[in-house]
Amino acid sequence: MNGVDAKHRLSVPASLRETIEARSQTRELVLGPDEHAPCLIGYDVTYFDRLEARLEEEFAADFGPGRSLKARSVFGATEHLKYDETGRIILSPLMREMGEIGAHVVFIGVGHHFELWSPEQFLAQPGQDPRVLKLVKALIAGRAQ
Template identity: 50%
Template sequence: MQGFFHGYAMNGIDAKNRVSVPSGYREVIEARSHARIIVLAPHEREPCLIGYDQAYSARLYEKLDRRFGDDFGPERDDAARRQFGATEQLGYDDNGRIVLSPMIKELGELDRLAFFIAAGDTFEIWNPNVLLEVKGASDPRLARIVRAQIEAKGGKA
């Protein structure tokens, strides 16, 4: 796998549900999968979205296959639906913008701002106010970054 996601960014979501994906994230996506396509899904444990490239999607399938082998029973079906059923593959334009569907936006609890934060193989997209509620007390450095980014966008944290 080529490269990892690093850093953070706060970007606005416009009236057409478009949001710009950070350029460094796009570089990793294109290096890994040679495509301008991002996979978004609800995070399994957090009230946010998780994003990755198509090559990482293939790794997730391999992991599922190793876990269940030739057992194609209901437990595998449930795991596969959780892993792949609620995903959306979104191409981005020359400006790096994707268009969020109303459903994926709702699943990510997104409103007018999207806070992107890297997680190595993947990245997360948070409503910054939800992130502050969920993680702010346990990670004061992250809370400080998020508050500064909200203020830079003209909001109030």
């Protein structure tokens, strides 16, 4: 669990940075809303580019309204973020709103992408692994002191 400071800066965990750099050869990541849960979803730029290409292909000859709607819902609220030498990104108001992000954030690695949760939202989510829940609870308790 990492903190979000008064300047809305957030340290991306070093381990995550490592995999991002290995995959994309950049210090960038793409962040956007998750479609189904109150959290943010992030990936390296190569994965984003593949999504983009797929959509482009799918709607190749389609200048119609379907394209516009779909594209907007998929990409409309994503941001490309570079992190600096110390590994920090800045969370925009939009991201903070969509992820319901407060003073702390939980990073959850999920295979090819990762999720960003407010600890409270994470705990409130039904069907979580009790072991993970226990860990997050412990982390929150630690911060509370």
